[in-house]
Amino acid sequence: MEEKNMAEVLEKAEVLIEALPYIQRFNRKIIVVKYGGSAMIDEELKKHVIQDVTLLKLVGFKPIIVHGGGKEISKWVEKSGMEPVFINGLRKTDEATMEIAEMVLNRVGKSLVTLVEELGVKAISISGKDGGLLKVQKKYSQGKDIGYVGEITEVDPKILYDLLEKDFLPIVCPIGLDEQFDTYNINADDAACAIAKAVQAEKLAFLTDIEGVYKDPQDKNSLISELTVNEAKELLASGNIGGGMLPKLNSCIDAIMNGVSRVHILDGRIAHCLLLEIFTNKGIGTAILGEKETKFYHE
Numbered sequence: 001m002e003e004k005n006m007a008e009v010l011e012k013a014e015v016l017i018e019a020l021p022y023i024q025r026f027n028r029k030i031i032v033v034k035y036g037g038s039a040m041i042d043e044e045l046k047k048h049v050i051q052d053v054t055l056l057k058l059v060g061f062k063p064i065i066v067h068g069g070g071k072e073i074s075k076w077v078e079k080s081g082m083e084p085v086f087i088n089g090l091r092k093t094d095e096a097t098m099e100i101a102e103m104v105l106n107r108v109g110k111s112l113v114t115l116v117e118e119l120g121v122k123a124i125s126i127s128g129k130d131g132g133l134l135k136v137q138k139k140y141s142q143g144k145d146i147g148y149v150g151e152i153t154e155v156d157p158k159i160l161y162d163l164l165e166k167d168f169l170p171i172v173c174p175i176g177l178d179e180q181f182d183t184y185n186i187n188a189d190d191a192a193c194a195i196a197k198a199v200q201a202e203k204l205a206f207l208t209d210i211e212g213v214y215k216d217p218q219d220k221n222s223l224i225s226e227l228t229v230n231e232a233k234e235l236l237a238s239g240n241i242g243g244g245m246l247p248k249l250n251s252c253i254d255a256i257m258n259g260v261s262r263v264h265i266l267d268g269r270i271a272h273c274l275l276l277e278i279f280t281n282k283g284i285g286t287a288i289l290g291e292k293e294t295k296f297y298h299e
Ligand SMILES: Nc1ncnc2c1ncn2[C@@H]1O[C@H](COP(=O)(O)OP(=O)(O)O)[C@@H](O)[C@H]1O
Pocket: 036, 037, 038, 068, 070, 189, 207, 208, 209, 210, 212, 213, 214, 215, 216, 217, 240, 241, 242, 243, 244, 245, 246, 248
């Protein structure tokens, strides 16, 4: 073998060896991946994300995908001649919008199933209605009625355990039922967080459309690679966290404080960001750690 080819082969072997302790650590463990934002719009990136999650499944992890599709819902709301309205990051959801959201989210779920099946792994897409997975109550935004937006009150993870036991890759969309069995739209970050807590996931990874959390959103050099829960709370109080990052960071704190071991915000625009985060010593994006967790666990 040529010297250059040999070096390339050795480099590949080293990558696999580097992955070994992570494969051991996460073997048979549940990893919840929240997939949304612009990494969902780009078809190439979508394939990379699905390849990553499928690989996790094939090496013995138990991934669960919780997906959004906010941009796709807005597209179809506009096509129907309506204007998408968001209040504090949540979509104002009247009856017609709820109907569109449910159709779009179910369609997104099936498109993800198709991509996973193409890679030879069995996947099933469900909504929070299935098996009584997500029970909700009507959510108000600072006292305002925002329609059929649900706040999760109860998670029954039995359906997820059953699917995992039969070796399916569960793909969940953020829709739930209230006590009157009316259909509600749920923020996908909230759904991922609630599910990760209910199954006591080893890891919850949010794939989004930014590098991670910035100390100062105007300064791209201020990316924070690790944050303890207390530091995250201080950051939220500093007023430097806005937009969709507000509920996301709150979800991260909630997950860590309720038994999820590791929470990560990752840049879904980077191809294979999940594999890079899980299988390499480098670590990318922002990790939110429990107070007891040693800092710099990547080193
Ligand atoms: N301090 C901050 N660090 C990072 N992102 C921030 C910050 N403050 C506000 N943001 C915004 O939060 C957005 C991520 O949330 P969101 O758009 O809801 O993601 P997704 O659609 O993936 O759920 C970023 O694109 C960014 O504009």
